[in-house]
Amino acid sequence: MITIKNLVKTYTTRSKTTTALNGINLEIGKGEIFGIIGHSGAGKSTLIRCINMLEQPTSGSVWIGDTDMTRLGKRQLQRQRRRIGMIFQHFNLLSSATIYDNIAFPLRLERMSRSEIDRKVKAMLELVGLTEHATKYPAQLSGGQKQRVGIARALATDPNVLLCDEATSALDPQTTDSILRLLLDINRKLGLTIVLITHEMHVIQSICDKVAVINDGIIAEQGPVIEVFLKPREAITRDFINRESDSGEVLQEAIHALNPESSRTVKVTFIGELTYQSILSQTVKETNVDFAILQGTISRIKDVPYGQLIVRFEGNKEAIEQTLRRLIEQRLEVEELQ
Numbered sequence: 074m075i076t077i078k079n080l081v082k083t084y085t086t087r088s089k090t091t092t093a094l095n096g097i098n099l100e101i102g103k104g105e106i107f108g109i110i111g112h113s114g115a116g117k118s119t120l121i122r123c124i125n126m127l128e129q130p131t132s133g134s135v136w137i138g139d140t141d142m143t144r145l146g147k148r149q150l151q152r153q154r155r156r157i158g159m160i161f162q163h164f165n166l167l168s169s170a171t172i173y174d175n176i177a178f179p180l181r182l183e184r185m186s187r188s189e190i191d192r193k194v195k196a197m198l199e200l201v202g203l204t205e206h207a208t209k210y211p212a213q214l215s216g217g218q219k220q221r222v223g224i225a226r227a228l229a230t231d232p233n234v235l236l237c238d239e240a241t242s243a244l245d246p247q248t249t250d251s252i253l254r255l256l257l258d259i260n261r262k263l264g265l266t267i268v269l270i271t272h273e274m275h276v277i278q279s280i281c282d283k284v285a286v287i288n289d290g291i292i293a294e295q296g297p298v299i300e301v302f303l304k305p306r307e308a309i310t311r312d313f314i315n316r317e318s319d320s321g322e323v324l325q326e327a328i329h330a331l332n333p334e335s336s337r338t339v340k341v342t343f344i345g346e347l348t349y350q351s352i353l354s355q356t357v358k359e360t361n362v363d364f365a366i367l368q369g370t371i372s373r374i375k376d377v378p379y380g381q382l383i384v385r386f387e388g389n390k391e392a393i394e395q396t397l398r399r400l401i402e403q404r405l406e407v408e409e410l411q
C-alpha cells in the first residue's frame with residue numbers, strides 16, 4: 074500500500090545542513106496500523122510529512138499504491154492528497170468556524186453539493202460521537218473532543234490512508250485511550266490504513282500491528298509489534314521499553330548484587346495462551362531449582378496477552394541449565410540478564 078524507498082531528507086539553512094532522514098525503507102500494508110516511534114529529533118515528523126509531500130524529499134521515493142508521490146505535478150498531488158487524511162497534535166481546527174463547518178471545510182473545497190455535504194458531515198459526526206456538538210466552536214470542546222473533530226474532518230473525503238502526527242501527545246492518559254480506541258474502531262470498520270508517529274510506547278502497544286523504531290534519521294528496527302517489543306534487538310528499542318518501567322534502577326541493583334556462580338537471572342516471556350499457564354512452577358518441580366521473582370508484569374499488545382517475569386534461579390549449575398532448556402522447549406522466550 075505504502076512503500077518508502079531510500080528516502081533522504083536534508084534541511085539546509087544558511088549556517089548548516091541537517092540530515093533528518095538518511096535512507097528510510099518501509100513497507101506498510103493495506104489496512105495496517107503502522108507505528109513509527111522515536112525520540113525527539115529522530116525524524117518522525119519529517120518522515121510522516123514526506124508521505125503526503127508536505128515535505129519534499131531530497132531523494133528516494135514514496136509510493137502510495139501505484140503512484141510515486143515524489144513525481145506528481147501540483148494538480149495531481151492535490152488530487153492524491155484527498156485520499157490521505159491527516160490529524161495533528163494540536164488539532165489545527167479553524168477556531169472561528171463551528172464543528173459542523175470544520176468538518177465541511179474539505180468537502181466545500183471539493184465543491185460537493187450542499188445536501189451531499191450535509192449527509193457526509195452528519196455521518197462523520199456520528200462516527201466520532203459528536204452529533205450533539207455540531208453547532209459549537211472548537212474553544213467549547215475538550216482536547217479529546219477537538220481531536221475527534223480532527224478525525225472527522227480527516228475522514229470526510231473518504232481517504233484510504235490516515236496519517237497521525239503525535240495525535241494523542243497533548244491529551245491526558247484516559248482521553249488518549251479513548252482516541253486510540255476510536256482509531257482502532259475506524260481502522261476495523263473502514264479498513265483504513267493508519268500511519269502514526271509517537272514517542273510513547275503505550276500508543277504503539279495499544280493499537281499498532283507493526284512498528285518501526287527510528288533513530289537519527291534511520292530505521293533501527295522494524296517488524297510486528299510483538300516481535301519488536303518482546304524480543305528487541307537494538308539498544309534504542311530496549312530503551313523505549315525500559316523507560317515504561319520505573320523500577321529499572323532497583324532491578325539493576327538486584328541483578329548485580331547476585332553471586333554469578335550459584336544463580337542466573339533471566340527474563341521469561343509468555344506470549345498468548347501461555348500467559349495463563351503454570352509452566353514455571355511445573356518446570357522447577359521437575360528440575361529441583363529454587364527461584365525468586367524480581368519483577369513481573371502482565372499486559373497486552375493489541376489483542377495478544379503476554380506476561381514477563383524476571384526470575385533469579387538458584388542452585389546447581391546443571392539444574393539451572395536444564396530449567397532454562399525446558400522453558401525454551403515449552404515455547405517461552407528466555408533472555409539472560411546481566
Ligand SMILES: Nc1ncnc2c1ncn2[C@@H]1O[C@H](COP(=O)(O)OP(=O)(O)OP(=O)(O)O)[C@@H](O)[C@H]1O
Nearest residue numbers: 084091092093111112113114115116117118119120
Ligand atoms: N524545517 C526545518 N529546517 C531545518 N531543520 C529541520 C526542519 N525540520 C526539522 N529539522 C531537523 O530535522 C531533524 C528531525 O526533525 P523532526 O521534526 O522530523 O524530528 P521528530 O522526531 O519529529 O522530533 P519531535 O518529536 O521533537 O517533533 C531535527 O534535527 C530537526 O532539528
